[in-house]
Amino acid sequence: MTYTAVTLCFLTREVAGTPQVLLGTKKTGFGMGKIVGLGGHVEPGETDEEAACREVQEEAAVVVLETDLRDAGVVVFDFPARPEWNMSTRLFVAERWDGEPTESVEIAPEWFDVGSLPVERMWQDAAHWLPMALDGFLLRLTVVLNDDNETVREVLDFSTR
Numbered sequence: 001m002t003y004t005a006v007t008l009c010f011l012t013r014e015v016a017g018t019p020q021v022l023l024g025t026k027k028t029g030f031g032m033g034k035i036v037g038l039g040g041h042v043e044p045g046e047t048d049e050e051a052a053c054r055e056v057q058e059e060a061a062v063v064v065l066e067t068d069l070r071d072a073g074v075v076v077f078d079f080p081a082r083p084e085w086n087m088s089t090r091l092f093v094a095e096r097w098d099g100e101p102t103e104s105v106e107i108a109p110e111w112f113d114v115g116s117l118p119v120e121r122m123w124q125d126a127a128h129w130l131p132m133a134l135d136g137f138l139l140r141l142t143v144v145l146n147d148d149n150e151t152v153r154e155v156l157d158f159s160t161r
């Protein structure tokens with residue numbers, strides 16, 4: 001079974017003491033119409049960190065330095081009914097970056113309060129893992145999707161603080 005290597009990079013900030021995270025509406029490709037994290041495929045020869053920084057720049061015109069990435073672990077998305085969609089997703093969180101998030105052809109970025117994530121417009125599994133990633137956990141988690149490729153069959157969680 002092959003799992004495509006992808007990354008997600010969550011920029012965070014505090015506004016008047018309220019933690020916020022940068023997500024965005026996916027305008028093209030996989031998950032179109034959903035609110036997702038910034039990120040995408042790791043290209044051959046690239047490290048996960050290089051891919052995360054490149055994707056954030058491509059999708060939202062924001063510059064993140066690799067040294068400002070916090071490793072938040074790995075989430076595997078397992079689609080038994082569509083194994084060609086299986087992904088191994090390296091997660092990063094960054095509190096420092098340069099530039100104002102700007103809409104691209106792929107993503108319309110938007111800040112959300114961490115305490116009220118737009119879970120009804122995200123992949124249904126996001127509620128199982130995104131709060132943990134933002135809360136400092138190192139994720140070691142597998143999400144198994146149902147045959148509808150939307151709802152969650154099972155979450156296998158071996159994450160640590």
Ligand SMILES: Nc1[nH]c(=O)nc2c1ncn2[C@H]1C[C@H](O)[C@@H](COP(=O)(O)OP(=O)(O)OP(=O)(O)O)O1
Nearest residue numbers: 006007028029030031039040041077087123125126
């Ligand atoms: N179940 C799931 N829940 C979730 O929150 N994100 C998921 C997910 N399954 C996949 N993803 C994310 C991980 C990855 O960042 C993204 C798919 O990668 P891309 O955005 O690169 O896809 P595209 O089809 O747009 O590819 P490109 O043609 O390379 O832009 O979807």
